[in-house]
Amino acid sequence: MRVQVLTDNIWSITLFCSFVTGFIIIASCVTKRRRRYFRHHRLVDDVHHLWPFDEYLIQPTLCNVCSSTLLTGFQCSSCGIYLHERCIRPARRLFHCKHMTSEQEQIQHQWTRGNLPLDSECIICRRSCGAEPRLCDYRCIWCQRIVHDSCMRALPIECDFGEYRRLIIPPNAVVSRTGNKKLVGYAHSVVERILPCGIDDWCPLLVIGNRKSGGANTDLVLNSFRTYLNSVQVIDISTISPSSILEWCNSLPDIGFYILVCGGDGTVNWILESIENTTSGIKPAVGILPMGTGNDLARILQWGYGEDSAVDVSTYLKKLMAAKVVALDRWSVDICANARHFGVATASARHMRMSNYFSVGCDALVTLNFHRRRDKIPEFFASQECKDLQNNVILEMDGRIVENLPALEGICILNIPSWGAGVRVWGAGENIPVQQIDDGFVEVFGIYSSFHIAQMQVGLADPFRIGQARRVKLTLKRRFPCQCDGEPFEEGPCVVDIEHFSQARMLMNIDIK
Numbered sequence: 001m002r003v004q005v006l007t008d009n010i011w012s013i014t015l016f017c018s019f020v021t022g023f024i025i026i027a028s029c030v031t032k033r034r035r036r037y038f039r040h041h042r043l044v045d046d047v048h049h050l051w052p053f054d055e056y057l058i059q060p061t062l063c064n065v066c067s068s069t070l071l072t073g074f075q076c077s078s079c080g081i082y083l084h085e086r087c088i089r090p091a092r093r094l095f096h097c098k099h100m101t102s103e104q105e106q107i108q109h110q111w112t113r114g115n116l117p118l119d120s121e122c123i124i125c126r127r128s129c130g131a132e133p134r135l136c137d138y139r140c141i142w143c144q145r146i147v148h149d150s151c152m153r154a155l156p157i158e159c160d161f162g163e164y165r166r167l168i169i170p171p172n173a174v175v176s177r178t179g180n181k182k183l184v185g186y187a188h189s190v191v192e193r194i195l196p197c198g199i200d201d202w203c204p205l206l207v208i209g210n211r212k213s214g215g216a217n218t219d220l221v222l223n224s225f226r227t228y229l230n231s232v233q234v235i236d237i238s239t240i241s242p243s244s245i246l247e248w249c250n251s252l253p254d255i256g257f258y259i260l261v262c263g264g265d266g267t268v269n270w271i272l273e274s275i276e277n278t279t280s281g282i283k284p285a286v287g288i289l290p291m292g293t294g295n296d297l298a299r300i301l302q303w304g305y306g307e308d309s310a311v312d313v314s315t316y317l318k319k320l321m322a323a324k325v326v327a328l329d330r331w332s333v334d335i336c337a338n339a340r341h342f343g344v345a346t347a348s349a350r351h352m353r354m355s356n357y358f359s360v361g362c363d364a365l366v367t368l369n370f371h372r373r374r375d376k377i378p379e380f381f382a383s384q385e386c387k388d389l390q391n392n393v394i395l396e397m398d399g400r401i402v403e404n405l406p407a408l409e410g411i412c413i414l415n416i417p418s419w420g421a422g423v424r425v426w427g428a429g430e431n432i433p434v435q436q437i438d439d440g441f442v443e444v445f446g447i448y449s450s451f452h453i454a455q456m457q458v459g460l461a462d463p464f465r466i467g468q469a470r471r472v473k474l475t476l477k478r479r480f481p482c483q484c485d486g487e488p489f490e491e492g493p494c495v496v497d498i499e500h501f502s503q504a505r506m507l508m509n510i511d512i513k
Contacts, residue, residue, distance in 0.1 A: 049076040077223035102171035124151035167205040193251035209262035253281025264292015287507035296418035361410025368488035397469035410447030
């Protein structure tokens with residue numbers, strides 16, 4: 001009897017565990033499918049506002065629903081209306097947000113009332129607007145024009161998208177289709193492709209940021225761009241893959257898209273690699289809003305050394321429209337492991353792309369230590385020592401092995417004039433080869449020590465210039481810290497082969513004020 005009861009209990013427990021395990025597996029599969037769906041589809045939401053919380057409002061502001069004063073509250077980052085928390089629900093019925101898509105041939109002005117900038121001026125009569133202590137006068141959320149209540153009739157009904165029309169994707173140029181309701185759980189649409197529009201010199205802009213990389217600042221900057229552009233154009237690549245967005249460029253292969261990357265050199269390199277792997281036809285031209293640590297490429301293209309969340313979006317859009325398209329050499333970096341145990345390589349091969357520089361030794365160690373400190377991993381191992389690098393690395397330039405290197409702790413292969421957060425390390429002079437970003441050459445120099453890095457950063461020392469080459473090969477005999485465009489890693493005995501891959505189209509700021 002006891003044996004039968006025990007057997008029944010075992011079967012019951014087994015059945016229960018099987019049921020729970022099956023439920024967990026099914027739930028996990030559904031969750032992964034949902035995540036994969038969101039990573040590859042840009043959802044269209046023409047109904048819901050975007051409500052970031054404004055803790056401090058720097059100018060007198062009134063709620064667009066109840067018209068009472070706001071000290072703190074919510075502002076829709078797309079259409080710009082302000083609300084109390086208690087007014088959010090009625091606002092959904094009273095105010096339509098900026099439409100991402102539309103089937104209308106002509107887009108009309110879409111007005112919001114009140115809460116205008118303090119220096120606002122009517123586009124018709126040129127008198128000040130919004131000066132009264134109430135919700136008065138209007139702003140079009142597409143063309144950004146401001147008019148008095150009494151002057152609105154003087155404007156045409158159709159909106160021409162204003163000063164930044166060349167960069168805006170009109171809602172009637174966005175084609176959407178019905179999404180997978182069963183998978184997501186609610187009815188929705190997803191962006192399928194972009195259609196051509198009748199705007200002269202149209203160069204539609206895609207603003208790309210990575211909230212996981214830049215944190216709250218990136219989120220605030222993306223919200224600021226939504227005020228001026230179609231929300232479809234503003235993308236957070238922490239939620240959707242870049243390749244899915246770049247497929248839109250393939251729907252208009254004869255149109256030169258602009259892409260503004262809000263991030264550091266690593267994010268820029270990621271986007272450039274996605275462009276090379278995804279797009280056909282005219283490659284998008286890439287501009288940079290620098291929000292990283294070094295921002296060396298942004299410095300060379302004259303976009304500055306770094307921005308914060310208080311960036312002036314209207315000024316940046318003007319700079320983009322006036323920017324010059326230039327070519328930037330891109331290099332392939334292939335790393336093949338040499339170390340083997342029982343005939344099997346101890347590490348898999350790496351295939352990377354480089355825009356800025358690749359280095360081995362002490363400067364890569366500095367970057368690696370910084371990343372580990374930032375990730376709260378303070379341990380540094382003996383394998384990271386960079387002494388006697390010249391005896392443990394074979395440097396080959398254009399098929400010629402470089403002999404008799406001095407005592408070095410680092411070797412850097414440089415593609416752009418900026419290195420180490422803005423240092424013009426290669427320099428210029430009578431006997432120094434000219435450095436350019438589109439000549440198909442990289443510059444190779446050596447670093448004596450970490451102290452030598454500090455001396456170069458303050459202009460007290462020059463690098464050990466080795467020369468220029470179209471192809472560079474490094475053979476590492478032991479484990480060394482390495483970095484490629486600011487992304488550090490450790491690599492054991494291997495062969496690093498660097499050669500020219502392609503050229504990217506970049507936007508250079510010509511308004512450097």
